[in-house]
Amino acid sequence: MAITVKDVALKAGVSTATVSRVLNNDPGIKPQTRKKVKTAILDTGYRMNKAARSLKTSRTGTIGLLVPELVNDFFMTVAQGVEDELHNSGYGMIICNANENRRDEEDRINLLIEQCVDGVIIIPASSEGRHFNKLRRAGIPVVMVDRLVEGFEADAVLADNVNGAYSAVAHLISSGCRRFGFIGGSLELSNFSERFEGFKRALTDYNIPVEEPIIKFGDVHVESGYDLMEELMNQDNPPQNIFIANYFLHVGATKYLLNNRETASSEIRIAGFDDMALSSILGFSSVTVSQPMREMGRRAAALLLRRINTKTPAPCQLIRLKTSLVTH
């Protein structure tokens, strides 16, 4: 039923080899032959069966993108960047959802291997990455984004978390703030430990003590932000200035403050990480660190494509992208 190279060859009066060569833009085809084939392709409405091509070439022209969740503007903005770059090169992208857990993450890795993707970009769901070695064993190049993991080495594209956090806190300090709370995700996650590092460094550089009880860690979601802010505010002498290490925590924390306007001081100032569409309308937010999310995706894809197209194994490359500060 479907139209194959054979049909096109017949129509154009050439062999299937020639059709294939035209399809692949091989040089060394007479211009008139090429034209004949091209019109035959259009006339027949031929569309290549990529499964057949993949079988022969063992390249699928698709890469996998594995993210911890789909409903997340950070991950999806990175995905946009990846797609930007891939599409330029004629590659397709399979997005897989790790559902925030290792089991699903591993499961999706298997799926991607079976789908014979040419490469994989991973935003890891946890701090542990031994299961990614399957990809290595299957000869599939990998690029990590946003976080590094234990037990697996690969190229990576990361934000300069330390300096990003530092600059936000320094900004608040220079506008007079002197006492800071911290809300962040688990220190096991490399991005959060880096941001905490930047936070501490800014405080020590300005001779501000780091007070244990007003440092809070949770997971990376809205609910956690809400709870941690509640804990923070219910202490004696809660801090007026709070650095919050990711967008979703920021949203949750703001939610708490809005729900508790009476008790929470209106003088609270928040420095947040990630500048999203809604960051500017979150109350209390005075400055946010903006990661170049889309660019991170683009760079990751570019790096991956380079790996795919060069067989020689170069040492792992680590790209750090600068953040910028957005004041509200």
Added chain:
Amino acid sequence: MAITVKDVALKAGVSTATVSRVLNNDPGIKPQTRKKVKTAILDTGYRMNKAARSLKTSRTGTIGLLVPELVNDFFMTVAQGVEDELHNSGYGMIICNANENRRDEEDRINLLIEQCVDGVIIIPASSEGRHFNKLRRAGIPVVMVDRLVEGFEADAVLADNVNGAYSAVAHLISSGCRRFGFIGGSLELSNFSERFEGFKRALTDYNIPVEEPIIKFGDVHVESGYDLMEELMNQDNPPQNIFIANYFLHVGATKYLLNNRETASSEIRIAGFDDMALSSILGFSSVTVSQPMREMGRRAAALLLRRINTKTPAPCQLIRLKTSLVTH
């Protein structure tokens, strides 16, 4: 290099046919043979080459999901639902991004056809869908979600937009509101025209006139919401109650109000469509219509899988899912 059925067959001392049958859980294999093959599969670390299978069976075990954009919690929540359902059935999902324009949308359709997906779920980017007929011609089943389009008929899963909008407006009316503005996307998009329909119906049912100048249409994004709210507020005698027909418009409109606290009355009450993670912390929001987004995705996927697995062409099916009202 890679391990194939041949290697497994050799190891197990059977033919490739038998290995294949075990892989496909065919009945009529002696239990001991099956066991032999299974251990051989584990021992060799065999992983099937899906390209080869697809070539032979012309089924890939993947479906395509085409969305207008990735950075959009509505679309991605639907995507979650789709994945929930697909993954139960061992299917994979390729997400494609139409970038809000018809050209890219058509381009992604071609990509999906070439990838030989078994079916496609589409959230259309515009009101026009003639280009989707390519899928039909390629024999690929399609299910639409959220919107209907002109020039292309298919199964669809939609929210009950009319009653959703009606109930939100009726709710405000019953709490005393008497004069309503409307902010929505183009009426060419079926979901918005339905919501506008519900809006009007509520007003007429309660004998409230529909005043032209306070009805605003734009596109479906944050910026548009901002601009339309500005227009609305700059009129003589602006309405105190506003129905906003989607989440992003709602966000944009709120942004305007927050940026113009002095001029805008604090008595403004908004009824919004879509209840998202942040809906509850948008100021002014008094009620939102919640679509069962994830369920919409699930139902769409279930419908698609049924189409894929039954050859008999049944008439198009249209599923309407009830919305619910969330008060803030």
Added chain:
DNA sequence: ATACTTTATGTAATCGATTACAGCTATAGC
């Protein structure tokens, strides 16, 4: 014991595109 099912497995063709190799033509070089 014979013929006929039924059950389990093997043989080999097949899906559609790619590509090594062969073959043919035309041109250049002598």
Added chain:
DNA sequence: GCTATAGCTGTAATCGATTACATAAAGTAT
């Protein structure tokens, strides 16, 4: 005029899994 070379194009094997058909073995009926 004859060979060497380059430039195009065709022939046919190939990728890995599936499956129609063939075959063999075991069970059943008479």
